[in-house]
Amino acid sequence: MQPLVCNLSSSLASLQISTAVRAVSRLPTKRLAGPLLSLRHSQNLSKRPFQIASLHTSSPLNAGRKRKPPSNPWAIAKAAEKREKVTARKEELRKIRQDAASDPVVGHTTPFLEAMDLSPAMLPPIDHLVPATDAHERQEAFEKAIFEERLGRLNHYLQPDEVKISLARSKALEDPPLYAVTEKSVLQGKEMHLKATAAMNRILSLSNGSSKDKTRANKTWCVETFGRHITDEKFPQPKHPSIASNPGTDPIKTPRVGRDTGSSEVQAALLTMKIRTLAQQLETNKHDKMNKRNLRVMVHKRQKLLKYLKRKERGGQRYQYVMESLGLDDAAIMKEVFI
Template sequence: MPPRASSAVGSSVFNLTGLLQSLPSAVRSQAFTKCSTCLFSTTPALEAKASSRKRKARRHIDPYRLAQARQRKAANLARQKVLNAERKLALGDPVRSRPTPFIESLHSPASLETVKESYLNYLLKQEELKQTLEYSRWLTEPLPESNQLPGANDNLAERIKEHADSHENATKALLAITSLESGSSKDRTRANVQRCIGEFGRHNTDKLLPPRLLSKRAPSPSSSAENAAVEIPKRIGQDTGSPEVQIAILTTKINVLADNLHKKDKSNKRNLRLMVHKRQKLMAYLRRRDRGGARWQNIMDKLGLNDAMWKGEISL
């Protein structure tokens, strides 16, 4: 029986760690690269992780370039804010009108002195009031007695003088009652509506403004005998239904309501929204029909209207 190997010999044979440490570095790296049985890589994975960490290192940021970028961004934002304000100012307010002489005459207290001479309360006119006063004076004027008794007409002159004084007092009282100074804002708005009808009604503007522009595709009136024979009927009375008159009336009411609108007044805010959208529809219709002609320019200049009142969507 062969002799059994001693423990010292066995430890020196199977101690691979000491054997590998005794090898040179080049041989040791080759030994750790791949296993002979499973071909598994050991150290290259660690080297790949280390190299990826080096690649993902944070890039150096220049603080000077970063400050320049921030300055450019701040300048662009400031310029954008200025441009938006200019566009909003050019577009205008969709509710309030620009101050024009006609708009200021509708609301300024100083213009009441000139308006009250032509317009009165309760839809009265100066001619009607004068005729009523003359008729009342004629009815109450004292007449001489019909009997011829002596001394019957001695106090006739005194009665005529008393009648003249009382008629003068009654005239002053009626003028004070029917004056716009003693009326409410509703009465002044009613008078302003009458002014809008007289200013923009076609029974007056047809004599001053040129007719609407005709399309080139539309046949001319002189092209056929039938068209030439058709006559446009004349207007009877005041014009209250044309779009420019309705726009002027709505503008007057909108300005009054916007000046007296409170924060929690939801009912009047809804009424204001309805009137603004109704005016927008009328302006778009007049713009489409008149093609930016004389009537369109007339209401835009006198009422102080702008593009924000008829373009796009209006949100209040």
């Protein structure tokens, strides 16, 4: 008897549940709370008799309606004024960020990069600068013209100081002996010396050199600017004594001999020189895909070198000096660069 009673009770319970669900499905839509909350039966309830009613948070009457715009003119004007202010402020901030950020490829303009990119102008002949007038006036005009021709970076591996010393020595050798000194010979000797100085300035100027000469001069400029044989006096290496070090037994570090051409900052400067040259060439040849890939490789290699320098120098003065001279910022070496 007990199994039969259990089966009857379970059948009655299932019948009651199905009857209750059908009754709920026949009920009309009723609001539960608020204008946006309603309880309505599902559309597919006839196919699925045991599916409970679905809950929607919006009324079906408002489904196809559009929101009515505000009719207050004062509110409309204030909203438009606020939008204009926000748009103007966004544009101002965008310009500030754009001006402050540097190009991750060529960087912003710095005195070092300007000197590297500068192409010396051709010097005119000295006779065109100085007309043939009185001897004393011609002498003063010669001296003024020579003074204006300042010696910058020279060709043929020469420095301005070396040229000045050589010219002074040649003048001393050309001076006439004391027994033959006259006012005319002195003026003539000075004029010849000034002409020789002007001629040497033109011979040694990079304006008369080839592109290879200019590249070689730029490499020398990078080494002399960032080489540690020069910058060690300006940025001394901080000493961090180790607990395990023993000054008596530790080997002495070999001192540097010659110029520094392999440090991270020198290599980064040389890569910057090549990058700027290649980027300038790609501006005219935009479809040169091979050089575009070479440019990307060099930019990423410079990123690695500057990351290593920052980690090694702990973001110190040497690292800041290199970044300021090359016109780069931390975003140019820490973020991904797309070319």
